[in-house]
Amino acid sequence: MDPGFRVKGVTFFQVDFERRSEKGEARVELYRKMLDALRSAPGVEAASVLAVRPLGEGGIDESAAPVEGNGPEDKHLFENVVGPDYFATAGTRVLAGREFSDFDRFGTNPVCIVNQAAASSFFPFQVALGKHIRPTEPRATHPICEIVGVVTDAKYLSLRQPAPPTIYYSFQQLPEFEWLGFITRSRDTSTSVAAFNDALHRFAPDTPLMPAVTMHRQLEDSVGRERLLAVMSLFLGGLALLLTSIGLYGLETQRVTQRTAEIGLRMALGAQRRDVLWSILREAGMFFVVGVPIGLALTAITSRFIGSLLYEIAPLDPRIHGGTVLAMLAVGFLAAYLPARRATRVDPLIALRYQ
Secondary structure, three states: OOOOOOOOOEEEEEOOOOOOOOOOHHHHHHHHHHHHHHHHOOOEEEEEEEOOOOOOOOOEEEEEEEOOOOOOOOEEEEEEEEOOOHHHHHOOOEEEEOOOOOOOOOOOOOEEEEEHHHHHHHOOOOOOOOOEEEEOOOOOOOOOEEEEEEEOOOOOOOOOOOOOOEEEEEHHHOOOOOOOEEEEEEOOHHHHHHHHHHHHHHHOOOOOOOOOEEHHHHHHHHOHHHHHHHHHHHHHHHHHHHHHHHHHHHHHHHHHHHOHHHHHHHHHOOOOHHHHHHHHHHHHHHHHHHHHHHHHHHHHHHHHHHHHHOOOOOOOOHHHHHHHHHHHHHHHHHHHHHHHHHHHOOOHHHHHHHO
16 A cells, blocks of 8 residues: 655654744745755755645645536545645655646746546546646635646545545745645755754744654554554464463373373384374364364454454455464464373383373
């Protein structure tokens, strides 16, 4: 399952410019200066701005409709406001058209970029480039925009859900938009942090510094519940397997001890040790012949209740269940083999005298 963005080397920085005197176009110019400083910093490969970071908390909703085509008249969209080179920085591929550029500023032709889901929804079986989208909300502040690019779907809300139809606007064409942050890409996170701290100190020294968030950390936090479930399941499963093996070992030891005289008599009458060993193992194997199908059936019944807790793993993945069955058979074989092997080494005369 491709999240639609790059993970390694991507870092996000939040800023709080609300208390600063710059407003409107002056605020946009502040972001431009910060971006120029970040892009020219040693070790920083790319930088841009964004309003909503992937897999972050919350988002921006919008209702819009296509101007051309036969798409729906009112479609729910996920909105993001980004800067030039955002998709190159985030690792989201541009499938058609272009990214936003420094020429997409306030006063120029309003443009937007959509993801595959939005393009297919608004303009099915048509080329989305060059088409127009208009907002349909009562208090919409966005004008009708021309689609200049189509990008791959990126997951912003959850890895477990399909990527929503998404529309991107250029931050330079929305000077009144607030709460933008920065995104950088570098080989070393510390390099991006140092570059951002230097840029903030140069252009907005009185702005409070907020902690940086890496895309890797963001991804780990988004699957934190799955990771915790996996750890707990592994621990409980291992504990259950250990207790089962101990119980099977004790049961087989008791059964072999009770049959010591029988085993000794069979060996005195000419039975081979391997025949006796196989006979004991075959009887122990009946537990698995009966228990494994019952366990698999119960797993199939309960799989629909745990499917929503799994990520990139099917509840009935044959590889997982195959490995589990093999592990159980291996542990069960060892638990039955040890007492059986010890029984076959008993001297027949001693075993008969034991009776």
